[in-house]
Amino acid sequence: MIVAALLVAPLGAAVLNFGQLRPWQLGIALAVGLLSSAVPYSLEMEAMKRLSARVFSILLSAAPAIAAFAGFLVLGERLTWLQWGAMLCIMAASAGSALTAPVTPPPPILET
Structure with a gap:
């Protein structure tokens, strides 16, 4: 994420008009950046541990x-029946592969 930010920041700064920038806009940009990537990623890492x-x-x-529901609530987007069907197929395949995967025991913890 840091590498991506470092690569994209110069491009954003090149097109940004600093004269019209207000402090609250920077706050909103920071909040969007954190809430759209850093916070969910951190929560996923914690969930994987538990x-x-x-x-x-x-x-x-x-x-x-969840993404389709958020798109509906926030943006008013509506999916077609074909899109709903495709999404359900992907979800069923993903859940099915998770449910039918063989359970392997974790490796033993070696004490030193």
Whole structure:
């Protein structure tokens, strides 16, 4: 994320009109940046520590539906029946592969 920010920041600064920039706009930009990538990524890393791989995979398979719901609430986007069907197929395949994957025990912890 840091590398991506360093690569994109000069491009953004090149097109930004600093004369018209207000402090509250920087705050909104920072909030959007944190809430759209850094916070969800951090929460996923914490969830992976606490949940089994199977449960975590099933929860992640719900991501398309959550995104569609957010798009509907925030942007008023509506999916066609074909899009709903495609999304349900992807979610079912993801959840199915997580449920049918063989369970392997974690490696033993070696004490030194």
